[in-house]
Amino acid sequence: MDNRHRSATQSDVAKEVGVSRTLVSFAFRGAPGVSEETKQAIFDAAKRLGYRPNAVAADLARKHRSAVGLHLLDIRNEVYADILSGVRMALPQDGNRLILSVSRSVDGEDHGALESLIEARVGIIIAATLLDSDERVHELAKIVPLVSVTRPVDGVDSVYSDDAAGARAATEHLIRLGHTRIAHLAGPVYDGHTVRRQSYAQTMRDAGLKPLLLEADDFTQDAGQRAAAKLLAMTDRPTAIFTHNDPLALGAREAAYALGLSLPSELSLVGYDNSRTSGLHGIDLTSVDLHAVELGRIAGTVALERLSNPDGPAADKRLTPQLVVRNSTAPPVGNSQM
């Protein structure tokens, strides 16, 4: 009884018109060698029968796979939504199916996610963000072409932002304002995701300052709030915090207000993402723009290229992030020593 929605096939159309299936196939793909007359007859019959091409069967018959698998770490994070919309922009209107896989939670074990994309026989996987180990990423890349977004992986198509430069710009901005006790609120640690913290630490040391790093247990606003609360409870609490991403910064912001602190006079804050929220009046969060939409757009383009040229050299597209200074950062006040 599953045939309630069974649709007509090429055979049905062929029978109706009185021609072979081949002609129907040709007609629908605009292949040459079908007379105008029969073409019309075929389209008419198709319409009458409500025939729709079955893209899946077509893909199976053709050898090549055109579907694009998109893996998103956390769709509720604006960055990933932006990447998704960038990818969409790059893909042709009606060309490649987009098969989505979103991580359930940041459990580090993205296993199932990519696995299901592979079983769906996508022609390529765009992954933003891969949390797996470098080793495993290489294994996966052997099975299916991979475009790593947000994280550079050797020998694998990579589209990312220069995190070292971004973190340096953020840290230097705070140092230049006169801050000395600058903390970095990082996320959980994963292969390929420690660039920002390292660049921060290096920049601090280069300035003769002591790095103060705290890891949040997730990349969310709540995690940021919890972690920042600890940071702000310290006897010699930092006068500035630079966070791994905007949600974390927004969480830190809540923690600060909960303590009655006011920004930026008593605490300077720098986020990372330059999400729409950060530009809102009253939020005014200084943040590093990593051009997420652009990242997605380029990733989509790279994927398309890879699909048509499987053996070309791995792409390595690095965008330069941009520090957007707003009103959440200011020089430290003299009496904020305690």
Added chain:
Amino acid sequence: MDNRHRSATQSDVAKEVGVSRTLVSFAFRGAPGVSEETKQAIFDAAKRLGYRPNAVAADLARKHRSAVGLHLLDIRNEVYADILSGVRMALPQDGNRLILSVSRSVDGEDHGALESLIEARVGIIIAATLLDSDERVHELAKIVPLVSVTRPVDGVDSVYSDDAAGARAATEHLIRLGHTRIAHLAGPVYDGHTVRRQSYAQTMRDAGLKPLLLEADDFTQDAGQRAAAKLLAMTDRPTAIFTHNDPLALGAREAAYALGLSLPSELSLVGYDNSRTSGLHGIDLTSVDLHAVELGRIAGTVALERLSNPDGPAADKRLTPQLVVRNSTAPPVGNSQM
């Protein structure tokens, strides 16, 4: 040369082990009737050859289609990201492929979007939000099972929030605070998407007040800012604005600040969505929560049910929204008369 990534098939495994394809198929689906011994041999060989089941071919061979097509109006709107994550929660870990289709822009012509989902032969389409005419929705539903999220459609599985109640609650909240010049900032008009404005207008009239409605040309923050700027430039400008959604409200907020107004003393604002942003310190936007994640979760559940019972009666799940009062609303001040 496309075979660089060609993976092993059941035949390859069968050959390697020295059994028939049938056994391999059985073994991988856990079908009964395969001895432990051969099962082991099969799995071993599969591993050796790097065999991966081809879910697409399997779907083709089986008659029923298990893939779920998800249509999202605007992924950069948090509501849709929430719906997506709700849907994900409802679908079994590794069960149903999720094929995504996102509208390029709000051009009203979602045509291609759903069309490509149909050609991808998904078993069901979860659509949030359908902008098409009622008539066309019914046509589509004849071709493939449809779950309409966010908008009730007669005879079609629908999962939505009681917009009339939400809009009424918002409007009454403002009336109760003492406002009389309350404007409604609506979005572009589409079939099935005028409930909020109508409920607002009705509530106003019921209170003996005159509705003041303005349509933004999109559902975005920018559109909201543009439209609100007009509203606030009126000689007898409203003392309160209730918007169709949060981005629109956030835009109105920017417009207000750009004019040097302060909230909520000089302008009360009520949004709709209760997005994360609205709860931020300094934003504090009073908003109607439509439980987007829950909407998605239920839609996923309904879709699964429909897949296993194509002929059941259409589901009609209506959630009750909740007004969340924050600090963007207050009584009008006496001297705000102009």
Added chain:
DNA sequence: ATGAAAGCGCTAACAT
């Protein structure tokens, strides 16, 4: 427990 064979809806040589 195991295998043979037909078929899912389509494409792609290879005829005619």
Added chain:
DNA sequence: ATGTTAGCGCTTTCAT
């Protein structure tokens, strides 16, 4: 211009 035939990788009767 049109038709024939063999697959694509898998599931599923039906035999054995």
